[in-house]
Amino acid sequence: MDLGNLESLKFFYPEIVLSGTILLLILFDLFIRNKRWLGLMAFLGCILSLVTTFQLYGMSPGWLFHHMIILDNFSLFFKVVSLLAALLVVWMSLGCREIREIHQGEYYTILLTSALGMFFMASSSNLLMAYLSLELVSITSYILTGFLPHNRRSTEAALKYLIYGGVASGTMIYGMSWIFGMTGSLDYARISEALFQGQTNHLALFMAFIFILAGFGYKIVFVPFHMWSPDVYQGAPTPITAFLSVGSNAAGTAILMRFFFPAVSRLGEGGDWLFISGVEWPHFLLMVSMVTMTLGNLCALNQQNLKRLLAYSGIAHAGYILMGLVVLNNDGLKAMLFYIVVYLIMNLGAFLVVVIVANETGKEEIGDYRGLAWRGAAIPAVCMAIFLFSLTGLPPLAGFVGKFFLFAAVIKQGFYLLAVVGIINSVISLYYYAGVVKTMFLDFPEPTDPQVTMTANTSALLGVLSTLTVLFGIYWGPLVHSLH
């Protein structure tokens, strides 16, 4: 199936719905007084788009818009992930005080635009499309990061993000130009053909890949392209931090896999991927993965600010997710996809608790969580403990299952060193996650510490997320099934 412009529109409903919602949001923002409706509208738009995405599930793969966009279950999966992220973040924003004080119309508009960009990231089958979608996501992310007016941290973070992003995408497009120069095409399928004829130079190819990885790695947040994340996570409004941590990560992984799989490798016998000889991908990624998770975890050890801590833990988790890419087979791929879903749920949950606490206290330092469980917020504290232990990978929570699959894939292929490094990292991460739990439960509150309460809205969302975290920890069969 290779469709032209008009025929493609039939399979383009999710994007169309989302674009329509964005336009309506802009218009309604001008005429509606009660800005809360805008959030609800964005929410509805996401749901509608989600429904149309599900309708497309299970179709035979095909290309849209003259080979620009690929439509298969893989891209649909990531569309669902991005939409879920956007949906949950919109929901979270509705209950967030920080957001209530700023221009909500623009906020939701840009948030959805970012999600739209992630759609294209997951489904681009052309380097140009990949670049454009990456930029769409990046630019909207810069704006969202700096969305808090009169907040120095937010502004600083946005500027830092912009500069790092500029360098990264500049490097990436330079690498793309090399690929274009070597293969004469921007289309993944043609690139693959050209590369497998074996005419290209390995060294040059390797350099080009490294350059391109800079751009993708910056989105996934792996070392050494991680420097922006702690500042940005800390400075951005919390729902945006949550969105960046899961959405940007997932979309980055998607675009990376997309690029890796059809463009520079082929499906071999028995589900293994074949690579162009001479380019040692597994070992390169192995190093990146190990360094990323180790550095993320070590830096997280000494953090005082919870959002910053979660940023470093996010870096570590990017490392875990990369583990699945190291093994280069379908097991690893499945493990990665599963982990991304699980990570989405538990990480959003953790940030939601940050929002709940910040709503009442306005603070995000770990010290401000002292005795949280004993000052009216037992439920958020328990949920936070669930999310954090799940991030650590303790059974019977979803994070454990995710890690289990990743380790299983890695061990099966004989990467024992990677598995052991992953294990050691899990222990390190336990230390700081348990430290937060300790502050919430084991330290007792001072009388001056404010009480923390929840609204019906946030508690509903919290309930959904924590239930899913536990549920996927105990019975995850259906989810795995849907990944096939």
Place this chain on the structure above:
Amino acid sequence: MADPYLAVAILFFFAGIVVLALLLIAEKVGPKKPSPVKGEPFESGNSPKGDARIRFPVKFYLIAMLFLIFDIEVVFLYPWAILFRRLGILGLVEMGIFLLILVIGFIYAWRKGALEWE
């Protein structure tokens, strides 16, 4: 190794070395005698007038951006106008949607007061 790109890699390497070396040598060897004249900004030989950092009203940027957006619009309109007959009704509808999106942006800018100078 007859790798043609090896030359490029070597070039990168030496370029880096040369840059670093020049910087280092200049830093270590060069005499430093700062004077007010040397510290002045370079304006092609003229003596500088006023401060190099003048404040612009932020409105200029706004206007520049708006100009850019609608300029691009015209760029897209132009090829369509040339091929108008061949594209037919479909092209018209497509352009209509494109313009609609831009009009929404225009209304937005208008309502937000971006077009007012004061």
Place this chain on the structure above:
Amino acid sequence: MIEPFVGDLSLVVFLPLLGAMVLLFIPRSMNRVLFTTAILFTSLTFFWSLRVLWRFQSDSGEMQLVERVSWIPAYGIDYFIGIDGLSLFLVLLTAFLGPIVILASWTISERVKEYLFFMLVLETGMIGAFVALDLFLFYVFWEVMLVPMYFIIGVWGGPRRIYAALKFVLYTMSGSLLMLVAIIYLAARNAQVTQVLSFDLLRLYNLHLPYEEQFWLFLAFALSFAIKVPLFPFHTWLPDAHVEAPTAGSVLLAAILLKMGTYGFLRFAIPLFPEAALAVQPFIVALAVIGIIYGALVAMVQPDLKKLVAYSSVSHLGFVMLGLFAFNLQGMQGALYQMLNHGLSTGALFLIVGMIYERRHTRMIDDFGGLWKQMPLFSALFLVVTFSSIGLPGLNGFVGEFLILLGAFQATPFWAAGAATGMILGAIYMLWMFRRVNFGPLSRPENQKLQDIGAREIVILAPILALIVFMGVYPRPFLSRMRFSAEPIIQRVESKKEATPLIFEGGRSRESQSHGN
């Protein structure tokens, strides 16, 4: 977990969890109701475990009361539980101590709901780990124990509770994650050989791996279990955790959680990797004996009652390890028996220390003296427990230690002699401690106002003491049920004896390595 299953064994596992769920719906202020509910559910669990005992056929070494439900078919993970002579009594012990420790926590008045919740979740984790026959399921239960214990130590513990809690969790977790790697590796290897991906323990028993692989896998499992036991160099978390935990926490820690380690060796590490187990036998036996003597010596000089009991645990668990790694029937039966004994006697000791601590808010031995005059009943019970811990003939401790030494003398006479010395040291420190606490002049004025133990405390101690005496005079019903399950393991190891290179005898070891390469 979608299909309904309510086998007897599952009920025993999940009744406490059900109780924990029920607790969530009881208002926080109703302490009495909370306690009663918890006791109700733990007692129910105990009665149901008696039903398991009744249904258990004592003349079989097979897994009994097996329940198997496919859990995650794509990965060959089953909900697979069963019980045999090795786990039967440990399950019973856990269920038996359940209501007792909750009754012993009656004096806790802060955050009762959370406390009881964690206690009940912990009980489910412990029983589940004993009956799980699927490695994945076992790992889940194994880790489920971690979090409640973390909170129990960390929230309701002593002054250094936070440090102790974190130390406990980090130690345990670092060991168990390596075990996870080994589990996955084992399943993957099994899938390679048999083309079936499965975490089924019984199926994995049949997998025969080359020595080199066994060795590393054994180490990964053994590290995790050795930390839990705790075997000598890995014991440093134990004194902290024991001392800082609240009474009930210490009791469960000593009586059940430590047994997880020895049980793990028995159920997993040894039968899965018999050759490796044989090869490292001298090493582990040496560590066990070092642990016995070291634990005893350190216990001797402790000024703090609870610390003394904690270090005595190190010593006693050394005996268990010695018995296990004698690889003969006496040793293994003795080890199993001693696991129960230690659970009862050390559990009771911690309860007793807890009772005296509640009255005096100190645990320093020097603060006491002459308690016999003031609290005769208490001291009498204390004496019986002390004797049990020492291993006085007629009480349970004797049977276990005797069997272990009998087994150990056959296997490694030299180390067995060392262990016997440890027994003497044990008698010294326990009796010395007892004398300093209970005899002598009742000099301190605070001690003269002490009340003897009341009805609740008698109810707590009486069943334990009854069992201590019963197990001392009539061990047959216990030993006979253990026998049939222990024998296959010994046979497995025995059959490998010829084939296994001994790593501590230079020549053969090098030979094996060259084979491995």
